[in-house]
Amino acid sequence: MRTMNKNLLRSVLIISYMIIIAIIIGGISSLFGYLNTGADRASILHTEIQKIDQYIPEVIWAPLQNEGRPMDEQTLKRIENNYLDAWYVKQVAYKTNTTNGIEDYYTENARKNLYNTIAYNTKEGVTTEATTLAHHPTLEFFSEDGQLAVITDTNVVEYKRIYKDNILVLETTEVATYTIALLLEDGFWRIRHMIKDSHEPYIETANFGETTEVSFKGINYYPQATPWDMFGVGFDPEILAKDFKIIKDAGLESIRIFVPYSDFGKAHVAIGKLEKLEQTLDIALQYDLKVMVTLFDFYGDYSVLDWTLNRRHAETIITTLKDHAALYAWDIKNEPNLDFESRGKQQVTAWLQMMTSFVKKTDPKHPLTIGWSNAESAAILKDQVDFVSFHFYEDINILEETYTSLKKQIPEKPIVLSEFGMSSYRGIWNPFGNSEKDQAAYHKEMQGIITKNKIPSMSWTLYDFVEIPKEVIGRLPWQKNNQKQFGFIDQKGDEKAAFKYISNE
Amino acid sequence: MKYKKIHILICIGILISTVTIGQHKNQGDRITLVTTQTEFEVGSTVLLQFSSSDTELPLLYCSNSYGSTVITPVLEDLGLYYEIPEFITNKKGIVHWKLIGHESTLGMFTMHPQERVTSMETYIGPPTIEAGAIDYTMLVVIPTDALDNPMPENTSVMVNHRFLETQKRDEVVTNKIIAYKNITSETKSGRLFISSECLETNSKEYTVDVLPAIPTDFTISVDRPHEYADGNQITSLYTSILRDQYGNEVSDGTFVTFFITNKEGNILKTSGTTVQGIATATMIHPDQEEAWSIKAYVQGMAESNRMTIAYQQVIKDVEIAFAKANREIKVGPLKSFMNQMIPDGFHVVLEIYKGDTLLNTETKTSKGGYVSFMLKEEMYISGTYTIKIKTAGIEKSFKNIKL
Incomplete structure (x- = not known):
């Protein structure tokens, strides 16, 4: 008994000894490990910072005629990047009233000015959402040792939204001119002084309502096999040619297609996708069809700091296509009013206002519209479009009345019905749905109303689809199945009864 | 109307x-x-x-x-x-x-801004410039008030600068936040003192070094204890005082390389850096009669004249004695120019041939005027060998030596 106790005691002692040793060794090794960690030496020079495009307003440098040392392209680009980053961190700082990133882009003395603003605004509950849309910098001076630069940035277009206690109190667009001194410190061009020299109100220069020619007979188009993914791997010019021939032969004169924002590469539009889009227009031209291009599909952010990226995206697409003979019109965004609830009506309309002006300025020749999902929203921003467009999936009996009242409301601009249609889905998810016969009757009646009232219209859509991506309508099978059967041609490729009424000829 | x-x-x-x-x-x-x-x-x-x-x-x-x-x-x-x-x-x-x-x-x-300057933020660069009235340094001043606001446009800034005996005062004005002045070097090297003043506030003192321009061609000279090729003494090579085109001594540490071409066309290289304009380099004496042709360069900038120096042979003849059944070869006495024993460390080379094939080369240095080689039985089994001794440019050959 005694020896057993002794052995027990011994083993307990040995085990506890081992545990203590293990803890000590573990502690020492983690301390050693901690002391061996630290900043990577390469980080001293900030060479590893990669440029992510988060703020890319339009920047147009005046020709270089600076005093001091001659400037080289590379340094100028570096100054530009750091200068724009300085604006970006400032916008983020004022939006959140935090100081992240300011250290990198403002010198020690200049930082204080931002910190003071943040301190005051925090106390007063003021936040600012802002972005600059255009910069016109001139390099005034570059020091002989390459460490100091002075620029004047004229006509900086700045959009601001001021909130007090989280309530929007002011929305303003301003044009200002600044003189800025920058110093090269730690590999960053940092702002040392910034002085506002002048201030003017922003004047809208885009002219709407000058190009109002509309197409009277059109259709919304997606290829049957690749709906909502028209420019993906399944892109096939032969299918497009075949479909466009069907559309043309049916007596229609225009199509409406969609350019998805993220899929096209956001601010950096993928060349491959853009070529496919151009090719689509080329094929449309062969069949004498006009194309309405709907931008910003599947985009729903609208936040102010996203604006410069959105503009770059739009600019790339528009400048590529604006001289194309098949281009009919720009639809800025499909059914933006559906985002009113989640993003705020004010936020969305401000974005639309900015984008319509921008698109109009980039391409003044082609008409521009916004594809509202219903007639109630159609009057919003009616002065910012060349023709008004709305979608109609409601009771056919109120269309005529809806249209005439809208016409009365907006007498000066054409009003286009850019989506209408009926699903012929009747199945387990919707046993009392419309049949193909109902669909045909609907289109027949629609064509009657359209002809009678001379409504420029585009129906939804050429094909019944087999597969619909979940991003479009969600996963719910009754919605999905319903969405699949809006076409004039069924899943097997045969014309449905409604095909007879695809056009009013 | x-x-x-x-x-x-x-x-x-x-x-x-x-x-x-x-x-x-x-x-x-x-x-x-x-x-x-x-x-x-x-x-x-x-x-x-x-x-x-x-x-x-x-x-x-x-x-x-x-x-x-x-x-x-x-x-x-x-x-x-x-x-x-x-x-x-x-x-x-x-x-x-x-x-x-x-x-x-x-x-x-x-x-x-306030009409008082409290800080003269000054940036000056580059911190060193070249003499010669072409290169210049730039002074950039941002006069600011107590609240860190730059002065208005066209505010006068006085720039003072002194170089050697000349002191100047120039007026510049602020334009787009800054005022700047280029200060060009003169033909002399030295230190430039710069300060500025705005609205009665003075900056602190700034200095810019005016360094000499690149050196011009120079001459070289030689200093040696004697003219004999004893392989022991050291010859020193000197440059004249290196100066730029304006007569300024070049900066200390200017690197000069001496290229020595010997009789056979081989090149020896030695180098030194300047101190007060003069660069010094050294080279050990050859161990046989030589004629050196020397030329120095400051690479890419300047070169010297070419000079030749000769070294006289000190060892006229070498005595060689065989002992211990030819397995010990004793070379010496090696005598220098006054018949004194050559200082320790003189090179003697032994080459052993079997027929025409070189078996081994042994190099030894002298001690007390003698060098002895031992040909070990383990390495050289009994037979006939040809043995060559080379030292101080003299070569002696012994054929059919039996070991």
Whole structure:
């Protein structure tokens, strides 16, 4: 008994000894490990910072005629990047009233000015959402040792939204001119002084309502096999040619297609996708069809700091296509009013206002519209479009009345019905749905109303689809199945009864 | 004609009256600005006063060079008062304001810097320049007031600079925040002292070194203890004082390389750096008669003349003795120029051939004027060998030596 106790005691002692040793060794090794960690030496020079495009307003440098040392392209680009980053961190700082990133882009003395603003605004509950849309910098001076630069940035277009206690109190667009001194410190061009020299109100220069020619007979188009993914791997010019021939032969004169924002590469539009889009227009031209291009599909952010990226995206697409003979019109965004609830009506309309002006300025020749999902929203921003467009999936009996009242409301601009249609889905998810016969009757009646009232219209859509991506309508099978059967041609490729009424000829 | 004049007068009258009525209407707005001052000095209190007919308290949006905010008013008997916060009134530039909810009531005022300079932020570079009246350094000054605001345009800045005996004072003016002055070097090297002054505030002293320009061609000289090729003494090579084209001694540490070409066309290389314009390099004496041709270069900039020096042979003949069944070879005595024993360390080379094949080369250095080689049995089994001894350019060959 005694020896057993002794052995027990011994083993307990040995085990506890081992545990203590293990803890000590573990502690020492983690301390050693901690002391061996630290900043990577390469980080001293900030060479590893990669440029992510988060703020890319339009920047147009005046020709270089600076005093001091001659400037080289590379340094100028570096100054530009750091200068724009300085604006970006400032916008983020004022939006959140935090100081992240300011250290990198403002010198020690200049930082204080931002910190003071943040301190005051925090106390007063003021936040600012802002972005600059255009910069016109001139390099005034570059020091002989390459460490100091002075620029004047004229006509900086700045959009601001001021909130007090989280309530929007002011929305303003301003044009200002600044003189800025920058110093090269730690590999960053940092702002040392910034002085506002002048201030003017922003004047809208885009002219709407000058190009109002509309197409009277059109259709919304997606290829049957690749709906909502028209420019993906399944892109096939032969299918497009075949479909466009069907559309043309049916007596229609225009199509409406969609350019998805993220899929096209956001601010950096993928060349491959853009070529496919151009090719689509080329094929449309062969069949004498006009194309309405709907931008910003599947985009729903609208936040102010996203604006410069959105503009770059739009600019790339528009400048590529604006001289194309098949281009009919720009639809800025499909059914933006559906985002009113989640993003705020004010936020969305401000974005639309900015984008319509921008698109109009980039391409003044082609008409521009916004594809509202219903007639109630159609009057919003009616002065910012060349023709008004709305979608109609409601009771056919109120269309005529809806249209005439809208016409009365907006007498000066054409009003286009850019989506209408009926699903012929009747199945387990919707046993009392419309049949193909109902669909045909609907289109027949629609064509009657359209002809009678001379409504420029585009129906939804050429094909019944087999597969619909979940991003479009969600996963719910009754919605999905319903969405699949809006076409004039069924899943097997045969014309449905409604095909007879695809056009009013 | 008269009739027409009256018409015109009536028209003008109507125009004037409409304008006055228009102005009257503006004044009739509920909230109007009372403050008339639109120019302020930074650091002063800016109070915007508005006359108001009711108790509504609209916020004032306000934006300056660095940021924006909204200000809550104070309502007093005489109207609404908005005190512009310090972070705005402390900074130079245009301040734009707008009454929220009365967006047509808007305006601007300007903050001007104080008329006193408290800091002369100075940037000078490059910190070293070359003599010769071509290269220059640039002084950039940002005079700022107590609240870190740059001075207005065209503020005079005096730039003082002294170089050797000459002291100059130039005036420059601020343009777009900064004032700058290029200061060109003179033909002399030395130190440039620079300072600046703005509105009676002086900067501290800054210095820029004016370094000599690149050296011009130079000459070289040689110094040696004797002219004999004893393989022991050291020959020193010197440059003349290296100077730039303006006669300035080049900076200490200028690297000079000496290239020595010997009789056989091989190149020896030695180098040194300048101290007070002179570079020194050394080379050990050859161990046989030689003629060296020497030329020095400051690479890519300047070169010297070519000079030749000769070394005389010291060892005329070598005695070689075989002992211990030819397995010990004793070379010596090796005698120098006064028949003294050559200093230790003189090279002697032994080559052993079997027939025409070289078996081994052994190199030894002398000690006390002698060198001895042992040919070990383990390495060289018994037989006949050819043995060659080479030293001081002398070669002796012994054929059919039996070991």
